[in-house]
Amino acid sequence: MAELDVLVAGQVARDLVLLVDEVPAAGGTAPVRRRRELLGGKGANQAVGAAQLGARVGLLGVLGADEVGDRLVEQARADGIDVGPVLRRPDTATALIVDLVDAGARWRYLEDIPEATLLTPDDVAGAADALRSARAVLVQLQQPASAALAAARTAREAGRLVVLDGAPADPAYADDLLAAADVLRADAREIELIIGDAPADAEGGLAAGRKLLRRGPSLLAVEVSGVGNAFVWPDGELFLPLADTPTVDSTGAGDAFVAALTVALLRGDALPAAARYSVAAAGATVGHPGGRPALTPAALRAQLDRLPPD
Numbered sequence: 001m002a003e004l005d006v007l008v009a010g011q012v013a014r015d016l017v018l019l020v021d022e023v024p025a026a027g028g029t030a031p032v033r034r035r036r037e038l039l040g041g042k043g044a045n046q047a048v049g050a051a052q053l054g055a056r057v058g059l060l061g062v063l064g065a066d067e068v069g070d071r072l073v074e075q076a077r078a079d080g081i082d083v084g085p086v087l088r089r090p091d092t093a094t095a096l097i098v099d100l101v102d103a104g105a106r107w108r109y110l111e112d113i114p115e116a117t118l119l120t121p122d123d124v125a126g127a128a129d130a131l132r133s134a135r136a137v138l139v140q141l142q143q144p145a146s147a148a149l150a151a152a153r154t155a156r157e158a159g160r161l162v163v164l165d166g167a168p169a170d171p172a173y174a175d176d177l178l179a180a181a182d183v184l185r186a187d188a189r190e191i192e193l194i195i196g197d198a199p200a201d202a203e204g205g206l207a208a209g210r211k212l213l214r215r216g217p218s219l220l221a222v223e224v225s226g227v228g229n230a231f232v233w234p235d236g237e238l239f240l241p242l243a244d245t246p247t248v249d250s251t252g253a254g255d256a257f258v259a260a261l262t263v264a265l266l267r268g269d270a271l272p273a274a275a276r277y278s279v280a281a282a283g284a285t286v287g288h289p290g291g292r293p294a295l296t297p298a299a300l301r302a303q304l305d306r307l308p309p310d
Contacts, residue, residue: 004082005055005266006259007130009119009151010043010140010165012061012076012086013095014068017249017290021103038292039075040097042140045252046165049259049281049293050138051080055266058082058134060127060151062117064094085127092116101289105247119147124154132158136262141166141190145173152180161265164217165258167193178216183265185258188225198225202239205230209237219271221261221278223254231275238275243306245283252291253282260295272310280304 019034039048047059059081063069065088072094076083095117098110124131124147131137137155139148145168155162163183167190168174174194178184191208192198199205199222209220209232222230228241260281264274280303285293 003056004058004130004134006047006050006136006138006262007058007060007085007134008043008047008050008138008140009060009124009131009143009148010046010138011041011095011113011117011142012039012044012059012063012072013041013097013113013117014038014072015040015097015099015290015292017099017101019101019289023100023102023108034289036290038290039072039079040291041095042142042165042255042291044072044076045255045291045293046138046140046259047076047081048079049256049295050263052293052295053260053263053281055263056082058085058130060085060119060123060130062087062089062092062119062123064088064092064114064117065090066092066094068094085130087123089116099249099251099290101249101251105249107249107251119143119151121146121150123147124150128154131155132160134160136161136163136266138163138165138258138262141168141177143169145170145177149173149177149180152177156180161262163258163262165254166190175215178212181217183219183221183261184212184217185221185254185261187223187254191222199230200224201227202230202241206232206237206239219265221257221275229257229275229279231271233271236271238272240275240279240307243279243283243303245286245303245306247286249289250286252293253285255291256285256293256295257282259293276304276307276310279307
């Protein structure tokens with residue numbers, strides 16, 4: 001395997017996105033205005049985003065040994081993703097996520113994620129060489145905490161940049177995961193799971209970042225729902241309010257955010273610039289249905305122009 005800039009350890013699934021004007025009540029029906037079928041899951045979305053931003057990306061995740069999995073592997077290859085680390089589980093159906101989005105940009109997920117499509121510590125051990133060779137390892141914490149910790153520790157011990165996205169599925173692993181991380185990105189709900197309170201405003205987001213900074217990571221990116229994003233590092237902090245961006249579906253905004261943040265850190269951007277880049281990537285993703293990013297230079301520039309000046 002050629003040296004990778006980023007190896008993403010996380011969920012891979014078939015995404016079925018359905019746009020409706022209104023979700024029907026029980027016993028009712030509604031016409032679907034638009035339908036998309038995509039390579040999806042948080043891990044795959046992050047890998048696609050990083051590849052669109054020019055990184056050499058690999059994906060460590062699990063698919064069933066079925067026709068759907070075959071199609072998703074081919075799509076990932078077409079996206080420029082190294083699928084060598086992808087595992088194919090026999091007698092397992094590939095995960096399915098249905099994203100139902102109404103005219104008010106409110107989403108509802110229906111998920112069929114067989115346990116066998118989640119990573120195990122043994123899967124991670126089998127991918128140890130890939131984890132050690134990538135410049136950064138992005139660990140998506142919807143995976144079992146034991147597997148996520150194994151991936152983070154393997155990369156950390158090899159001196160790689162370790163980026164965590166989310167909150168651990170098992171809180172008992174939180175301290176060990178945070179100690180193994182260089183970067184943590186978490187949305188408001190995930191922050192509440194980790195520290196007990198969701199931030200309500202800019203100062204709350206910055207305070208949450210300061211608290212978590214003491215637990216291991218050197219950069220925290222904390223969402224304040226409906227308000228913006230707080231960034232905290234040892235000698236600085238920054239709050240970026242949400243830009244006025246028309247939203248069709250917020251699915252995938254966080255995945256684009258963490259992909260862009262990882263790429264910016266790898267290329268040596270100053271932390272305020274990396275923060276702005278990640279927020280711009282999230283903004284560039286909410287204008288279309290589904291979580292698949294579309295991080296073109298024009299889309300990123302348009303979003304950067306919406307942010308407050310440096």
